[in-house]
Amino acid sequence: MNGNTDILAIETSCDETAAAVVRNGRQVLSNVIYTQISMHTLYGGVVPELASRKHIEKINAVITGALEEAHTTLADIDAVAVTYGPGLVGALLVGTAEAKAIAWAAGKPLIGVNHIEGHISANYIEHPELKPPYLGLVVSGGHTHLIIVRDWAEFEILGRTVDDAAGEAFDKVARAIGLGYPGGPKIDAAAKEGNPLAVTFPRARVHGSKYDFSFSGIKSAVLNYINHAQMTGQAVNTADLAASFQKAVVDVLCEHTAEAAAEYGIRNIAMAGGVSANSALRAAMQRTCETNGLNFYVPSPVYCTDNAAMIGVAAWHEMQSGRVSGWDLNAVPGLRLGER
Numbered sequence: 001m002n003g004n005t006d007i008l009a010i011e012t013s014c015d016e017t018a019a020a021v022v023r024n025g026r027q028v029l030s031n032v033i034y035t036q037i038s039m040h041t042l043y044g045g046v047v048p049e050l051a052s053r054k055h056i057e058k059i060n061a062v063i064t065g066a067l068e069e070a071h072t073t074l075a076d077i078d079a080v081a082v083t084y085g086p087g088l089v090g091a092l093l094v095g096t097a098e099a100k101a102i103a104w105a106a107g108k109p110l111i112g113v114n115h116i117e118g119h120i121s122a123n124y125i126e127h128p129e130l131k132p133p134y135l136g137l138v139v140s141g142g143h144t145h146l147i148i149v150r151d152w153a154e155f156e157i158l159g160r161t162v163d164d165a166a167g168e169a170f171d172k173v174a175r176a177i178g179l180g181y182p183g184g185p186k187i188d189a190a191a192k193e194g195n196p197l198a199v200t201f202p203r204a205r206v207h208g209s210k211y212d213f214s215f216s217g218i219k220s221a222v223l224n225y226i227n228h229a230q231m232t233g234q235a236v237n238t239a240d241l242a243a244s245f246q247k248a249v250v251d252v253l254c255e256h257t258a259e260a261a262a263e264y265g266i267r268n269i270a271m272a273g274g275v276s277a278n279s280a281l282r283a284a285m286q287r288t289c290e291t292n293g294l295n296f297y298v299p300s301p302v303y304c305t306d307n308a309a310m311i312g313v314a315a316w317h318e319m320q321s322g323r324v325s326g327w328d329l330n331a332v333p334g335l336r337l338g339e340r
């Protein structure tokens, strides 16, 4: 022990096999990510069974790489952390089984981490001044949550998607307009060449719950637009379509966030999750916050998409609160935010 707390964190909830070493919940000593994207691209999306197999194949090398890059060994690690939900059950099982085996063999405490909590915690890496309470917007492939982070691991959910998650909408629309997988980054890139005002897509509001989101309507409107164009022999400008769809999603995310900040009198806003890597969303949220006199926080893109450093940060807060997992820790694919 050197007075520091070094956590080895493991993340295998979807299609990235990742391990990191994080010191004192803030300093990333290593962050190794093996992305399976090229394999899943062949199938147009994540194939759960293949994801699990690839995790098994890569996990040991990724963990060894993370320890080496951090110039440490398992003996000098203070705890082993792992994402145990939400995510793909088979993929989560690889990480949890590996973490339990390592922690048990090395005699280290085991800390199960909620993946969504991990995404939010990614903000603390580069913004150590950010402290609860603040308003959080989590936008990933599986989740869209507008929350008040009351305390380090205490969340009040103001709104969530009632259908598709924001990232899911990006992925589905990308497939429909022929950009393929992974949809988010492809739409982001295509939109840079397009006109966001070319087509007006609906900014769906959910009746009766003003902070909930609905993205399936925007997705259907894009599909209808393409069908109509094909039936009437009109050419579809992919870049314009990508830019217009992206604007519809970004507008709703920014509007909800600004409204909630005003209603609850919160001045600090933090965004997280894979979609928060989107360049248009980052720029628009920055503008929204400037206009409304709010402080805006977002991780660098590498900490927005799935990684293990964010899991190490969240685990440190769990440890600070005295929460350590038992050896019966299991994968919980449907784990909710704030649930343990």
Ligand code: KG4
Residues within 6 Å of the ligand: 014, 139, 140, 141, 142, 143, 166, 167, 168, 170, 171, 182, 183, 184, 185, 188, 273, 274, 275, 276, 277, 278, 279, 304, 305, 306
């Ligand atoms: O957080 P994440 O890596 O995994 C989940 O927890 O789901 O998020 C993945 C999602 C995918 O839907 C992906 O298309 C989207 O994040 N994404 C993006 C961008 N980069 C990743 N969406 C829009 N623009 C991007 N640049």
Ligand code: ZN
Residues within 6 Å of the ligand: 115, 119, 140, 141, 273, 274, 305, 306
């Ligand atoms: Zn994620």
